[in-house]
Amino acid sequence: MEPTLSHYLLVSGALFAIGLLGVIVRRNLLIIYMSLELMLNAANVALVAMSRFNGNLDGQVMVFFIITVAAAEVSVGLALIVALYRKRQTTDVADLATMKL
Amino acid sequence: MEGTLFNIFAGLAVLSALLVVANPLSRNPVTSALFLVTTMISISGLFVLLGAYFLAAVQILVYAGAVMVLFLFVVMLLDLREAARRKLNLVSLAMGILAVGALFLVYKSSLESTYGEAPQQHEVAEEDQTEAKLVKAVGSTRALGQALFSKDKGFLLPFEIVSVLLLVAMVGVILLSRKEPG
Numbered sequence: 001m002e003p004t005l006s007h008y009l010l011v012s013g014a015l016f017a018i019g020l021l022g023v024i025v026r027r028n029l030l031i032i033y034m035s036l037e038l039m040l041n042a043a044n045v046a047l048v049a050m051s052r053f054n055g056n057l058d059g060q061v062m063v064f065f066i067i068t069v070a071a072a073e074v075s076v077g078l079a080l081i082v083a084l085y086r087k088r089q090t091t092d093v094a095d096l097a098t099m100k101l
Numbered sequence: 102m103e104g105t106l107f108n109i110f111a112g113l114a115v116l117s118a119l120l121v122v123a124n125p126l127s128r129n130p131v132t133s134a135l136f137l138v139t140t141m142i143s144i145s146g147l148f149v150l151l152g153a154y155f156l157a158a159v160q161i162l163v164y165a166g167a168v169m170v171l172f173l174f175v176v177m178l179l180d181l182r183e184a185a186r187r188k189l190n191l192v193s194l195a196m197g198i199l200a201v202g203a204l205f206l207v208y209k210s211s212l213e214s215t216y217g218e219a220p221q222q223h224e225v226a227e228e229d230q231t232e233a234k235l236v237k238a239v240g241s242t243r244a245l246g247q248a249l250f251s252k253d254k255g256f257l258l259p260f261e262i263v264s265v266l267l268l269v270a271m272v273g274v275i276l277l278s279r280k281e282p283g
Contacts, residue, residue, distance in 0.1 A: 003150070021123075022121065026122065073270075079274040
C-alpha cells in the first residue's frame with residue numbers, strides 16, 4: 001500500500017489531537033510544554049505532506065521557519081518556567097492560578 | 102516497502118506521543134521527554150519518506166538534539182519529586198478526552214469526505230510539475246535552498262527576520278534567567 005496524502009494528514013491529525021489532549025488534561029507545566037511541541041510537529045508533518053503531494057516546495061520552507069521559531073519559543077518558555085519555579089517552587093498549573101507572584 | 106515503513110513510523114510516532122501525554126506506568130517528566138525524542142525521530146522518518154531529507158536532518162538536530170536536551174536539562178534542574186500524586190479531576194479528564202476525541206472525529210470525517218471517494222488526483226498543475234521534476238532532479242536539499250534564497254520569489258527577508266528573532270530570544274532568555282532581575 002502506497003501511503004497517500006490523506007494517510008499523512010490522518011497521522012498529523014492524530015498527533016495534534018494527542019498534543020491538545022495533553023495541554024488540556026495534564027497539570028505539569030513541563031508536560032504541557034512538551035504537548036505544545038507535539039502540536040507544532042503535527043503541523044509540520046501536514047505541511048511537508050502537502051508540499052510533497054502538490055509538488056510545491058513552499059510547505060517545506062514554511063516548516064523550516066516553524067522549526068526555527070519553535071526553537072526560540074522553547075528557550076524562552078523554559079527560561080520562564082525556571083524563573084517561575086524559583087519564585088513558587090512548583091510546576092503544577094493548579095498552584096499557579098493567581099496573577100500575583 | 103514504503104507502506105510498511107510508513108506504518109512503522111506513523112505507529113511509533115502516535116504510540117510514543119500517547120506515552121508522552123498519558124503514561125500509565127510513570128508520571129515522571131523525564132520519561133515523557135524521552136518518549137518525545139522517540140516521537141521526533143519517527144516524525145523525521147516520515148519526512149524521509151516524503152522526500153524532505155534536509156528537514157529530516159534538521160528535525161533530528163534541532164528537536165531530538167537541542168530542544169530535548171534543553172527540556173531534560175530543565176527537568177533535572179528543577180529536580181521535580183513526584184509531588185504527592187494529586188487526585189485527577191475525573192470530570193475534567195472525561196471532558197478533555199470527549200472534546201479532543203470529537204474534534205479528531207470531525208477532522209477524520211472531513212478528510213474522508215475530501216479524499217475518500219475518487220482515487221486521489223495527483224494531476225498537478227503544469228508549472229508545479231516542473232518544480233516536482235526539479236525536486237527529483239537536483240535533490241530536495243538543493244531545491245529547498247533555491248526556494249529559500251532565490252532573489253525574485255525567495256524568502257530572504259523572512260530569513261533575516263527569523264535571525265533577529267533568534268537574537269531577541271537569546272537576549273530575553275539571558276535577561277529572564279538572571280538571579281535578581283532589575
